[in-house]
Each structure stands twice: as C-alpha cells, then as structure tokens.
Amino acid sequence: MAFLNTKPNIDRPDDFYAELLSAHDGLNSDESQDYNTRLLLILANHVGDRDVLSQALAAASQKRE
Amino acid sequence: MLQERYQLAYKLYPYERSADQDQDTPVRHPVVVLGGGPIGVATALDLGRQGIPVLVLDDHEGVGMGSRAICFAKRALEIADRYGCGKPMLDKGVVWNLGKVFHKEEKVFEFNLLPEEGHEFPAFINLQQPYFEQFMIERVRDLQKDGVPIEIRGGNRVDSVTVKDDHIVLEIMTPEGPYKLEADWLIGCDGASSPLRNMLGYDFTGKVFQDSFLIADIRMKADFPTERWFWFEPTHGSGASTLLHKQPDDIWRVDFQIGWDVDRKEEMKEENIRRRLDAFLGDSVQYDMVWSSIYTFQCKRMEQFRHGRVIFAGDAAHQVSPFGARGANSGMQDVDNLGWKLGMVIKGQAPETLLDSYNTERIHGADENILNSTRSTDFITPKSDVSKVLRNAVLQLSKDYEFARPLVNSGRLSLPCTYDGSPLNSADALGGPARTRPGSPCPDAPLGDTFLLPMLGNEFTLLTINADAPDTLEESGVQVKRVALSASDDKTGALKERYLGDNDSAVYLIRPDQHVAARRPSFDETHFRAAIRRATGQE
Ligand SMILES: Cc1cc2nc3c(=O)[nH]c(=O)nc-3n(C[C@H](O)[C@H](O)[C@H](O)COP(=O)(O)OP(=O)(O)OC[C@H]3O[C@@H](n4cnc5c(N)ncnc54)[C@H](O)[C@@H]3O)c2cc1C
Numbered sequence: 001m002a003f004l005n006t007k008p009n010i011d012r013p014d015d016f017y018a019e020l021l022s023a024h025d026g027l028n029s030d031e032s033q034d035y036n037t038r039l040l041l042i043l044a045n046h047v048g049d050r051d052v053l054s055q056a057l058a059a060a061s062q063k064r065e
Numbered sequence: 066m067l068q069e070r071y072q073l074a075y076k077l078y079p080y081e082r083s084a085d086q087d088q089d090t091p092v093r094h095p096v097v098v099l100g101g102g103p104i105g106v107a108t109a110l111d112l113g114r115q116g117i118p119v120l121v122l123d124d125h126e127g128v129g130m131g132s133r134a135i136c137f138a139k140r141a142l143e144i145a146d147r148y149g150c151g152k153p154m155l156d157k158g159v160v161w162n163l164g165k166v167f168h169k170e171e172k173v174f175e176f177n178l179l180p181e182e183g184h185e186f187p188a189f190i191n192l193q194q195p196y197f198e199q200f201m202i203e204r205v206r207d208l209q210k211d212g213v214p215i216e217i218r219g220g221n222r223v224d225s226v227t228v229k230d231d232h233i234v235l236e237i238m239t240p241e242g243p244y245k246l247e248a249d250w251l252i253g254c255d256g257a258s259s260p261l262r263n264m265l266g267y268d269f270t271g272k273v274f275q276d277s278f279l280i281a282d283i284r285m286k287a288d289f290p291t292e293r294w295f296w297f298e299p300t301h302g303s304g305a306s307t308l309l310h311k312q313p314d315d316i317w318r319v320d321f322q323i324g325w326d327v328d329r330k331e332e333m334k335e336e337n338i339r340r341r342l343d344a345f346l347g348d349s350v351q352y353d354m355v356w357s358s359i360y361t362f363q364c365k366r367m368e369q370f371r372h373g374r375v376i377f378a379g380d381a382a383h384q385v386s387p388f389g390a391r392g393a394n395s396g397m398q399d400v401d402n403l404g405w406k407l408g409m410v411i412k413g414q415a416p417e418t419l420l421d422s423y424n425t426e427r428i429h430g431a432d433e434n435i436l437n438s439t440r441s442t443d444f445i446t447p448k449s450d451v452s453k454v455l456r457n458a459v460l461q462l463s464k465d466y467e468f469a470r471p472l473v474n475s476g477r478l479s480l481p482c483t484y485d486g487s488p489l490n491s492a493d494a495l496g497g498p499a500r501t502r503p504g505s506p507c508p509d510a511p512l513g514d515t516f517l518l519p520m521l522g523n524e525f526t527l528l529t530i531n532a533d534a535p536d537t538l539e540e541s542g543v544q545v546k547r548v549a550l551s552a553s554d555d556k557t558g559a560l561k562e563r564y565l566g567d568n569d570s571a572v573y574l575i576r577p578d579q580h581v582a583a584r585r586p587s588f589d590e591t592h593f594r595a596a597i598r599r600a601t602g603q604e
Contacts, residue, residue, distance in 0.1 A: 033454055041469060
C-alpha cells in the first residue's frame, strides 16, 4: 500500500502559499468554494492512488485516531 | 368489485371463468404467482418451461398503459432469450451508443459507449415496457400451444392470504365474485406497493428522495439523432435536469426534474408539460404527447425475500430509483436465480434450503443495485450545498479535462452482479480471468455462427475448453451435460480472453442460470461432484 506523504514536500513554501492565495483574488466566498473544489478534484486525480486519497481524506478531517 | 387501478395498453389476458371457481373445496396448485407484470410472467416462463404447472393471477386483464421502463440491459435480454423471447425484443428495440452531457447552456462532453465485441446482445436496448411484457406473453401463448403448463388469469385480484404449514390459502375476487385456491408455493411479484407484503406485515425500508420527475413520452417525426442527452441545470428553464432518450416508433422519452414541493395536478396539465417541452426542444419542433406521469423515487428493500413458502421477487422485494435502469433488469435476475432452484426443490432434486441461497444472492444483488442507483441519484439531484458544489465542479471540469468525465454519474449501466461469497460457489481453482470467477454470470462469446450462451442452455453444464471430461455426469440426482469447446472454436480469441486467461485449458461448472459455480484447469471427478452438491445446496 502506498502512503500519504505528510512530510514537507513543497519547494519554496512561501511562494506556493502566496500563489494559492492570489488565485482567490477577486473571488467571493461562493466562487472561492467552487475554485477550491475544482482544485481539489484536479489534485486528487493527479494523486490517483485510492489508498493515498483515503488517507488524505482522513488526514484532512483532523480527527485523531 | 374489481376496479381498474390503471389504464391498459393491451388486453392480453381477459377474465375467463375457471373451473376452479366451481369447486366445493379449493383447488391446490403447485405454484401461484401473484402479479402478471414483467417479473411474474418471466417467473411463469421459467417454471413452465421446466414442466412445473404455474398459475399467474393479476387483477388487471393486460399490460398497463405507459412505458415506465425503457432501458433493458444485456443480461435481461439474455435471460429473455433463454425463455425464447429475446430476439423480438432486440428487433424492436433501439440501440444507441452516443451520449451527450450538457451543463447550463452548453455541451460539456460526449461519449461513445464503444460496446465490447463478441456478444449476441448489445449492452442494452431502449424499448417501451409494454412491448417487453407483450413479447413475453406472446411467448407464453406459443408455449401453451405446445402443452407447457402455464396459465394466466386476468381479472383475479388476491384479497387475502393465509399461510399454513405446507401450503397457502388465497382468497380471490373476480368480476363474477370470490373463490379460493391453495398453493404449495406463492411467488409475490405484485410490484412496489405489494399488497402481499402488506397483508403479511413485512417491512419495506430504505431511502425516499425528496424530489420528483415529470416524464413525457412524445412522438416526434423530427430528425433527431439516436443519442442520449443528459442536461444538468438547463438554462432554458425546463427543469433542474432533463433527460432525452429515443424509443421505438418515433417515441422519445423526456424526463424533467421538477423538485419535491410541486403541485402535481398543475404540472400534469398538458399546457404546462408543453411549456417545458418547448423550452427544451425549441418552439419550432412539432410533437404529439403520448403519455406522461410524475414519479418520485426511492431505494427500498425487504429484509428477507424468502419467507418459507412465500417468496418475493421484482419490485415487491426491492425498489430502486430509475437512474441506471435497475428495476425490471434486476427483477429478471431474481427470476433467473429463483426459477431453477424452486424447480429442483419441487422435483425433489434439491433440499428446500437451496431456496435460502436465493435470499442471500438476490439480497446481495439488490444491495448492489441500491448502492449504484443511490449514487446516481445523489449526483443528479444533489441534496446538500456541498454536494451540489462538488457535482458542479465535476461538470465544469469535464468540459476541458477528460479525467473528470468518469465522475459524471447520470446513471450507471445495469450490470448483473457476481455472487461473490455465495454458499453455492466452490473456491476458484483456476485463477483465470476475474470476470468469470465463481459466482459470475457467464459472459457471452462468439463461436463461429453461434454464441456461447445459447449452448449453455438451462441445465447444469460442464463447459470444457481444451480439456477432457465425461459427456454426462449424475450426482445426487442432478444431471450435468458437457459442452466441449476447443481453441479451434474460438476464432476471435474472446473465449480465451474471457474464460482461460493465461491457462491452456479450463473446466467450468455452470448453473442453470448461467452463473459460474466452480472452475479448475482440468476435470477432477471428486472435486466436481462436490461442487455439484454444493451448488445445489446439498453440502
Ligand atoms: C419512470 C420509471 C422508469 C423506469 N425505467 C426503468 C428502466 O429503464 N429499466 C428497468 O429495468 N426498470 C425501469 N423501471 C422499473 C420497472 O418499471 C419495474 O421494475 C418493473 O415494472 C417491475 O416489475 P414487477 O413485475 O416486479 O412489478 P409491476 O410491473 O408493478 O407488476 C405488478 C403486477 O401485480 C399486479 N397486482 C398488484 N396487486 C395485485 C393483487 N392484489 N392481485 C392481483 N394482481 C395484483 C399488478 O396489476 C401488476 O400487473 C422504471 C420505473 C419507472 C416508474
């Protein structure tokens, strides 16, 4: 089974964060939600692995096992 | 006394007085089927062809008006073909492969179903339900001429049933008054609101969706292509989603999602239906209205389908929302499963407990259908804000990105279920293709001028591919015949791909419903005898 990488993996994290934020520039909260959802689906497809996706879904819910 | 609950399309079994009505003591029948809908008539075909006398009772005198089911899947057609009425359905039906998905004002993508080659029947056809029923009843009439013991009594309403230790007593109302009958076995095929289920006090539980659809069948001479259109959130205001489908005879089915709190009477007015249709089709398109109705949808099932000598099948046992066309299609699989088992029990060839496997296997099937149809329903009619946001994100992405298209769920094609884990299966000793593992329905394959499935027939079969085995085998009262094939029969390679995989040879034990019971690389008498006992509930 493949495992979700929860170690730092993004190069130049501040740049990424700024890019993510600016993607929402000018969007109201509904539009932002739509945007986030599309982004989520695009990234999920890139990951593809069902085990990793399930682990990511669990990790995001912030409930500690 | 007898009231029509719905209008008839064809009067196919008018009331006739039976000699049973003039007897002092109730006449006993081996099998009574309650309900002459598609599933009841299919049950009669299955049992009658085994030589078991079967009596069908229906309070109406023919097939109901209005089309309801239009999508009949490969498996249902293969079963009908086994009963001798699959070909006329195929000849009449419409086959389509191109689907288009629209969102708001534009087409987001189209798909071609690209059906797998090498099957006698297509993945599905569109055919009005009254035709489907009519072809089965015509088959009954033909078989009756050959002395097959099937009787259908129209104008016979079952009003009460009393379950005894070894039989059931039925009280029946006819246009000429009441009479009583007895049955060794009673099969409840009396539809989703099953009076039988209610009389016996069995629960029917599940999920009701808070939405409704308006269906209109229209006749249109216009040169519309034979495609399926699914329109999410159309901006032309015809409904929250709209579906267009072609049927035979220039008839089109249009479904409009109209919400939950609707004034049904108002919506059903012709001018209001036409307003939606005109919005959808454009003002210039001419059409006649053929039939319309409003339906709500639910996914429900009984906890048990078998209650001793009373057995439920079709909508009476389980109900699904129409998305994915799993209602009549799964009911046909119930019949397919029940027919041979009940036949063997009645003939004393198998213990009564074999019928418990009907319960296990078809509940497994019903749960799979309910799961699929619930998922489609959730996509088509999202009930929370977030599910709508997700749904619409998928639709938006599907326009530009191929990856999102498989997530679009406007109904998944009804496929027969594999009875994984069934007590009738023997462990897989072949390690061949997954699609033919024990419990699977046999996929068809071309064999020169003919096809595999018609060769398997209606009995237990040993299918040998490049392998030896005796031509017949008898075990614990079960007759098994052999169908011997070899590489030379397999010009297209489909048999190898579907049944051998990496193996050079295989022997399959196949049930009368054409599901795999066991498979091994070669014939081994001890193992196959055990597999036959197991598949007939004797081990
Ligand atoms: C809008 C719509 C679209 C659908 N589309 C599809 C589709 O595309 N594909 C698909 O596979 N399925 C589809 N279905 C489902 C399909 O129509 C049903 O699953 C199918 O009709 C069930 O058959 P049945 O024989 O179990 O029950 P029914 O067809 O309901 O027949 C029950 C019979 O029992 C009789 N009866 C009832 N009570 C008594 C009594 N007391 N005494 C005597 N007789 C009685 C009735 O008169 C009736 O003839 C659709 C359904 C709807 C509503």
